[in-house]
Amino acid sequence: MDRHAPPTRCAVITPQVTKRGARAGADRRSPEARLEEAVGLAAAIDLDVVYKGLVLISEVKPATYIGSGKVEEIAGIVAAEEVGLVFVDAALSPVQQRNLEKAWSAKVVDRTALILEIFGSRARTKEGTLQVELAHLNYQRSRLVRSWTHLERQRGGFGFLGGPGETQIEADRRQIGERIIRIERELEQVKRTRALHRTSRKRVPYPVVALVGYTNAGKSTLFNRLTQAEVMAQDLLFATLDPTLRAVDLPHGTRVILSDTVGFISELPTQLVAAFRATLEEVIEADVILHVRDISHPDTDAQAADVKDVLTELGIDVEAGGRLVEVWNKIDILPEAEREQLLNTAARAEPEARPELVSALTGEGAPALLDRIEAHVTAGRTLLSVTLAAEDGEGLGWLYRHGEVLERESGADGHVVISLRILPERVDLVKRRFGAAQVRGED
Ligand SMILES: Nc1nc2c(ncn2[C@@H]2O[C@H](COP(=O)(O)OP(=O)(O)OP(=O)(O)O)[C@@H](O)[C@H]2O)c(=O)[nH]1
Ligand SMILES: [Mg+2]
DSSP states (O other): OOTTSOOOEEEEEEEEEOSTTOOTTGGGSOHHHHHHHHHHHHHTTTOEEEEEEEEEESSOBTTTBSOHHHHHHHHHHHHHTTOSEEEEOSOOOHHHHHHHHHHHTSEEEOHHHHHHHHHHHHOOSHHHHHHHHHHHHHHHHHHHHHHHHHHHHHHTTSOOOOOHHHHHHHHHHHHHHHHHHHHHHHHHHHHHHHHHHHHHHHHTTOOEEEEEEBTTSSHHHHHHHHHOOOOOOOSSTTOOOSOEEEEEEOTTSOEEEEEEOOOBOTTOOHHHHHHTHHHHHHHHTOSEEEEEEETTSTTHHHHHHHHHHHHHHTTOOSSSTTTEEEEEEOGGGSOHHHHHHHHHHHHHSOGGGOOEEOOTTTOTTHHHHHHHHHHHHHTTOEEEEEEEETTOHHHHHHHHHHSEEEEEEEOSTTEEEEEEEEOGGGHHHHHHHHOGGGEEEOO
């Protein structure tokens, strides 16, 4: 994008189908909230939103999606406001898009195209760039196919083969297809490298804790709070695209790797979910998944349901408690009464399913969240105390390698006592190394 050009003047149109046939996911939230989110998407790539409007329609019109009266009305606004781009927050067919562009003399983009555009502008790593490009090509290819069948239908089955449009589209398809294969090959290479990194990380057995959640829920803010890092956190949809990993030491010394990830959104184009599978593998394999929710958002329940849909699509069992912890974020902006109510709801939940209430901004609730994570990743491990000679540096090193040293106390006559958390199957190993008399269970 040209940095010196003034931002494009943009109109945001959110069609709301009032009858049956409303899009899946769309009916979970209010029309006003959908419009606000659409404006947020436009703002996420520096479009200057000069007009926004809800358009209620009883059914989708094949030619223009919305009715002709509305098309005309919007044409007037587009001309008066000198709009260069109209974002129609729906899935438009290529034909609908072309007709609307003609009627409004402006560029028209639909939801998938806009989200792809945002992702394209955010990608920083090679992998991110490749994934977005792949999603883009798949999107383009699917639209070529559709307009091609449209042409076929126009010919009415008289058997007139060929025609200029078809040859051009065939050529385009072939080119796109070749490019897709090339990118897939490159991605395969990047993925192999990632897998190698993951394996080498596994040799140092730090549990992985992954942050997931709706875009703008506060994942990066929480990531920064817990790791004291300074990852970009902004009131911007899809501020984060590439995953970031950092080590965090929990209150009792357990070290974990925290991973910040791309946010989800309702009706996330399926091409994008597929493209980001590789990135999200961190999440799939995580020991703990923190589902961060903006609990102050009016659509927080609809957002949570959307996130669970994507997690399910990734093959994660969202009902199984334990590994998945809901983090109810932004409690600092809740009115007192609502806050009390949520605290009560949380307190009544089963321990495994209990949400953690936090404010990533003020830090409230963060210590309890860290304890919860630590309890989960250390569940099943045994506490031991081992007595050894203060000068036994080698023995100490051995303990650090085989377990998790929690505390180190100087005992009587030149001995040190080490509190250790360790996998149960290693207890015998410790006893053999130091002598059973030097090892005590601690619970
Ligand atoms: N009041 C309040 N605001 C918060 C809190 N946590 C995050 N925010 C704000 O919410 C906005 C989004 O935060 P991010 O951390 O960028 O959200 P994210 O989930 O990483 O978003 P994406 O990367 O875009 O998916 C920022 O303006 C934050 O300052 C909180 O606990 N309280
Ligand atoms: Mg983020």
